[in-house]
Amino acid sequence: MIISAPTDFRRAAQRRLPPFLFHYIDGGSGAETTLRRNEADLQQLTVRQNVLRDVEGLSTATTLFGEDMALPLVLAPVGLTGMYARRGEVQAARAAAAAGVPFTLSTVSVCPLEEVQAPCPRPIWFQLYVLKDRGFMRNVLERAKAAGIKTLVFTVDMPLPGSRYRDAHSGMSGPNAAFRRMVQAATHPGWAWDVGLRGRPHDLGNISHYMGKPMALGDYIGWLGANFDPAIGWKDLEWIRAFWDGPMIVKGILEPGDARDAVRFGADGVVVSNHGGRQLDGTLSSVAALPRVADAVAGDLRILADSGVRTGLDVVRMLASGADAVMLGRAFIYALAARGGAGVSQLLDLIARDMRVTMALTGARTVADLGAHTLAQGA
Numbered sequence: 339m340i341i342s343a344p345t346d347f348r349r350a351a352q353r354r355l356p357p358f359l360f361h362y363i364d365g366g367s368g369a370e371t372t373l374r375r376n377e378a379d380l381q382q383l384t385v386r387q388n389v390l391r392d393v394e395g396l397s398t399a400t401t402l403f404g405e406d407m408a409l410p411l412v413l414a415p416v417g418l419t420g421m422y423a424r425r426g427e428v429q430a431a432r433a434a435a436a437a438g439v440p441f442t443l444s445t446v447s448v449c450p451l452e453e454v455q456a457p458c459p460r461p462i463w464f465q466l467y468v469l470k471d472r473g474f475m476r477n478v479l480e481r482a483k484a485a486g487i488k489t490l491v492f493t494v495d496m497p498l499p500g501s502r503y504r505d506a507h508s509g510m511s512g513p514n515a516a517f518r519r520m521v522q523a524a525t526h527p528g529w530a531w532d533v534g535l536r537g538r539p540h541d542l543g544n545i546s547h548y549m550g551k552p553m554a555l556g557d558y559i560g561w562l563g564a565n566f567d568p569a570i571g572w573k574d575l576e577w578i579r580a581f582w583d584g585p586m587i588v589k590g591i592l593e594p595g596d597a598r599d600a601v602r603f604g605a606d607g608v609v610v611s612n613h614g615g616r617q618l619d620g621t622l623s624s625v626a627a628l629p630r631v632a633d634a635v636a637g638d639l640r641i642l643a644d645s646g647v648r649t650g651l652d653v654v655r656m657l658a659s660g661a662d663a664v665m666l667g668r669a670f671i672y673a674l675a676a677r678g679g680a681g682v683s684q685l686l687d688l689i690a691r692d693m694r695v696t697m698a699l700t701g702a703r704t705v706a707d708l709g710a711h712t713l714a715q716g717a
């Protein structure tokens with residue numbers, strides 16, 4: 339299949355992955371209203387064309403938390419990434435570093451953080467879920483520090499997992515035995531969809547490292563379901579702040595009041611996010627929530643945004659709506675599933691080109707030139 343646009347990877351990923359994995363990635367919660375809204379609300383934002391602005395020397399570079407980035411992009415934390423390509427987290431982190439952007443490792447990654455950081459030429463970011471077992475949290479944060487990780491992304495929109503009906507249909511979120519059977523099928527040597535998993539362990543590396551033993555992947559689903567902590571509150575942010583010296587970013591903010599609380603509790607950044615439409619169905623799209631959050635806290639901390647971003651034009655729309663940088667979720671996961679690390683490199687290159695063209699035609703020479711004036715609605 340010929341891939342020439344960032345959005346071509348989705349279909350290529352669908353061809354390659356076992357259906358239960360494709361739908362785990364592709365799906366959202368409930369009736370998928372928010373999932374659709376994320377993309378639709380971005381697409382309906384109109385950008386203004388401004389000509390003859392001399393955009394020679396156009397640059398997509400930016401600096402975030404003292405880190406130089408070639409693009410205002412970060413790869414978002416995505417669980418089970420090592421299931422979509424062989425040692426997928428290692429491949430994606432290296433592709434991100436080669437493109438000059440950070441990669442964020444999920445708590446529930448297949449590869450443990452040490453395996454991902456060691457061959458990666460720039461520090462990765464680490465995403466933390468609050469689990470009831472605080473010993474695990476302490477352990478994983480200490481290991482992240484020891485590995486040289488500086489930036490922590492604390493995800494707060496998962497006090498419990500969303501209602502994902504595609505996963506219920508596929509068996510992914512059903513009884514452990516059904517899930518275990520699917521994983522066995524997907525990694526069986528005779529399986530048609532070889533995503534490179536054969537003959538390799540695929541446990542959740544950060545957790546098995548803590549437990550001192552690998553578990554069958556199917557067993558994690560039950561363990562995680564029981565371990566997400568509904569008692570998570572701002573006190574947990576205080577605890578983490580006291581523990582973590584580096585930049586701390588709170589991911590999953592949609593309301594200005596919550597963003598102000600994040601400032602109060604010492605966060606250095608927020609990610610305006612609805613988890614890619616996978617948690618609260620029916621809530622605002624991220625891009626619709628973003629301007630009010632930016633009005634409330636811009637200047638107090640850095641603002642990232644994700645959910646629904648598929649193209650360089652979408653990146654520009656998020657930046658024009660108030661974000662300092664943008665996280666890519668499914669966009670890079672489809673590319674990784676389709677073509678491994680080379681797919682992620684190709685995607686980032688396509689997005690960079692698309693961004694440059696969009697910036698040039700809107701009359702922006704730097705990322706800082708983008709703002710509400712870039713959008714027709716913002717005038």
Ligand code: FNR
Binds near residue numbers: 647
């Ligand atoms: C996610 N996301 C996520 N977020 C997080 O903080 N920790 C995680 O482990 C995961 N896992 C995960 C798995 C899959 C398959 C997806 C698609 C997403 C959410 C992710 O970081 C990001 O917020 C969304 O993916 C952004 O939306 P888009 O770009 O996918 O539309």
